[in-house]
Amino acid sequence: MKGNNNVPISFQEIESFNVEDDRFMKVKIWICHINENLNGSYFSKEVVTEAIPSLANTPILAFIEENKDGEVDFSNHRQILVAKNGKFQIKYVGVPIGIIPETNNAQFELRLCDDNVKREFLTVEGLVWQNKWDDPIDIFNRDIIKSQSMEIHTDHEGFWGDDKLYHFTKFSFYGACALGTDILPAMKNSTIEAQVNNFMEEYTKAKFNQFSAFVANYSITNKKEGGTKLSKTEFSLTYNQLRDELRAFLKTEKKVDEWGYEYNKYWFVDADEMKVYVEDTQDSYRLVSFDYSLSGDNVIINFESKSRVKITYVPFEENTEEVDVQIASSDRLTYEVDTKEKIVKKEFNEKIEELDRLREFESTTLKKDREIAETEMFEKFSAQLSEDDIKQIKTSSESMSIEDIETQLYAMVGKKNTKFTSQKQKNKDSVRFKLPEPSNNKSTDKPYAHLFQ
Secondary structure: OOOOOOOOOOOOOOOOOOOOOOOEEEEEEEEEEOEEOOOOEEEOHHHHHHHHHHHOOEEEEEOEEEOOOOOEEEOOOOEEEEEEOOEEEEEEOOEEEEEEOOOOOOEEEEEEOOOOOEEEEEEEEEEEEOOOOHHHHHHHHHHOEEEEEEEEOOOOEEEEOOOOOEEEEEOOEEEEEEOOOOOOOOOOOOEEEEEOOOHHHHHHHHHHHHHHHHHHHHEOOOOOOOOOOOOOOOOHHHHHHHHHHHHHHHOOOEEEOOOOOEEEOEEEEEEOOOEEEEEEHHHOOEEEEEEEEEEOOEEEEEEEEEEEOOOOOOOOOOOOOOOOOOOOOHHHHHHHHHHHHHHHHHHHHHHHHHHHHHHHHHHHHHHHHHHHHHHHHHHHOOOOOOHHHHHHHHHOHHHOOHHHHHHHHHHHHHHHHOOOOOOOOOOOOOOOOOOOOOOOOOOOOOOOHHHHO
């Protein structure tokens, strides 16, 4: 089986411009890669290209504090909550440590990331001030390469896609933030790299020479014939590169789990100069070993040499350098966390879809039941009310409950059946008395006597 012939090395010499001014340290920034990233967003190459002009005079930022190992280091995009004029505001407390100049050689480059995936990055060159603060320069001189996370302006545009990712359609760069050892960037293998004189060129050559020496001593043809046995300590960085190659080769053996996710059949745990130690997922994650060899730039694992191994505990010899041995596979642990996260997201999305369906069903059912109840209610009063009367109530029925509609209908029926009239009678029955006209006779003691004559 053919092995992977790529050796991931994450540094590069800047040749595009020379800064002899000792006020500045040159840096190269792998500012972002295109497509999906770890924070759930998506940048197309076209959108990133349109944003390149906004890189000019953008600050290089950092917040400095002690990391988990007690070293002075860069940290994260540090923001704090402050009270101002009786209101709480978010304040950015990172400080500028350099700048991306107008002439910055922005371009797209491919990088082989530590998950063995090639990604296309936008790279840019910048300047870190050397004589302003000691800490940033000390950190770069110590570590050379630091993780980096870009900052973008809040005035951006985009949309949520069917892939559950936020797709940026327009944005502008607002800063490049140097990160500490404890912080994971959202863009895989996004880094800011110091260019210390000719260090990187010599460093790269030295590592390739060490790798070639390692191959010469441990290839298939001369593994048993001789060569000085080299220790992990002497070849610590080369061992890290070799470990990545072994992990990549192990990933060629795949299985599919019950949820349909593909995973490694073997999970990398450790390796020495001749064997790679892995967890076997087909055998309850027991430790097994395989022989491996190097042929040129290729790593080859002999899967036919599978053998069970066990851990033994022995006292350390005096003056022996301690080496941390990882019994459990960090690859497997990371996979399990990622898989569980995917399962939770999948189940969550399914529950949301089910809830939407239930809400739609409930809405449709309630609407249908309402229509039936209204129809029956109006038919119940159709013999007592005219079509115009019923139509009058129907007009405003949407804002009323069924009970309110029934009340309105009863009120209208009662109004029609009860008639209060105030019509006056034009001809009234009466008794008329005609009084005789008084005579000219003189009045007597009996003034009404003439009525009875």
